[in-house]
Amino acid sequence: MLYECSSGLLGNGHHLHGISTISFQAWLSQSKRSKDYALPNSSWSQDMMDLYSRFLEMCKDGTWKRIPSYSDTADHVPGKACVHLESLKLANEKERKGTRFFPRNLDTEGVGFEYAMFLNPSEKRMVCLFQPGPYLEGHRGFAHGGSTATIIDSTVGGCAIFVAGRVMTANLSINYRNPIPLGSVVLVDSKVDQIEGRKVFLSCHVRSIDGQTLHAEATALFIQLNSTKSLQQQVSSQ
Numbered sequence: 001m002l003y004e005c006s007s008g009l010l011g012n013g014h015h016l017h018g019i020s021t022i023s024f025q026a027w028l029s030q031s032k033r034s035k036d037y038a039l040p041n042s043s044w045s046q047d048m049m050d051l052y053s054r055f056l057e058m059c060k061d062g063t064w065k066r067i068p069s070y071s072d073t074a075d076h077v078p079g080k081a082c083v084h085l086e087s088l089k090l091a092n093e094k095e096r097k098g099t100r101f102f103p104r105n106l107d108t109e110g111v112g113f114e115y116a117m118f119l120n121p122s123e124k125r126m127v128c129l130f131q132p133g134p135y136l137e138g139h140r141g142f143a144h145g146g147s148t149a150t151i152i153d154s155t156v157g158g159c160a161i162f163v164a165g166r167v168m169t170a171n172l173s174i175n176y177r178n179p180i181p182l183g184s185v186v187l188v189d190s191k192v193d194q195i196e197g198r199k200v201f202l203s204c205h206v207r208s209i210d211g212q213t214l215h216a217e218a219t220a221l222f223i224q225l226n227s228t229k230s231l232q233q234q235v236s237s238q
């Protein structure tokens with residue numbers, strides 16, 4: 001799956017590496033019609049609520065931005081940036097609405113990925129508050145490593161999107177240091193380390209909320225896609 005956004009933080013309404021961009025605010029406001037899953041629900045623990053409130057507080061002076069989250073991939077891809085959906089032959093609006101964003105695939109609250117992301121634009125940093133539910137179990141009582149990889153990929157991916165617009169994961173390398181208990185809350189903290197042409201290098205740490213336990217650390221490479229080349233063209237040229 002390709003994820004994209006027509007906004008790039010560095011572009012902010014201009015052009016970044018040849019890809020046209022719209023404003024950050026416009027991107028955030030375009031999907032207001034859909035349910036936002038990154039809002040508190042009854043499955044959120046007190047730890048999750050406390051952390052969420054703390055980040056909301058930090059949003060007040062504009063340093064951090066709360067990032068909405070939708071179950072429909074198309075809602076992450078507003079406006080004319082839907083080139084990839086056309087390339088996937090999702091031609092009309094009805095078909096587009098059928099797409100499902102993997103971490104938001106479960107309708108029952110609390111059983112899978114409960115998370116909320118906050119972006120610090122000036123630090124090019126994305127933090128995700130993550131509470132894994134029982135459907136993500138690997139070893140008894142702990143989150144499956146694949147679910148940890150998913151939330152890391154989504155967090156660094158979100159960070160890369162805001163910096164570079166249309167991107168895909170080229171590499172994700174994870175060291176798992178300590179298992180994540182189901183139902184606990186961890187902080188997935190990612191940042192852009194370097195941009196070289198179309199390549200966006202990021203790093204990420206997953207820690208317990210008291211900061212005492214390092215659960216995982218990761219590096220990632222995302223490739224900014226060429227706006228003149230659709231996903232279909234890329235696939236057929238390989």
Ligand SMILES: CCCCCCCCCCCC(=O)SCCNC(=O)CCNC(=O)[C@H](O)C(C)(C)COP(=O)(O)OP(=O)(O)OC[C@H]1O[C@@H](n2cnc3c(N)ncnc32)[C@H](O)[C@@H]1OP(=O)(O)O
Nearest residue numbers: 001003067076153154157158168169170171199221223225
């Ligand atoms: C907040 C919102 C919430 C929503 C947040 C949502 C976030 C979602 C995040 C999840 C994202 C995914 O899971 S994406 C799904 C998993 N990923 C994929 O399926 C990608 C499959 N791979 C591909 O399609 C392709 O290989 C691409 C697009 C990654 C790159 O192809 P390309 O565009 O043709 O680029 P290419 O010329 O090959 O490479 C460009 C440059 O990158 C380098 N390069 C390419 N791949 C690699 C690599 N693995 N490791 C090192 N270097 C690499 C090349 O050497 C080259 O360097 P140089 O010669 O220029 O120096």
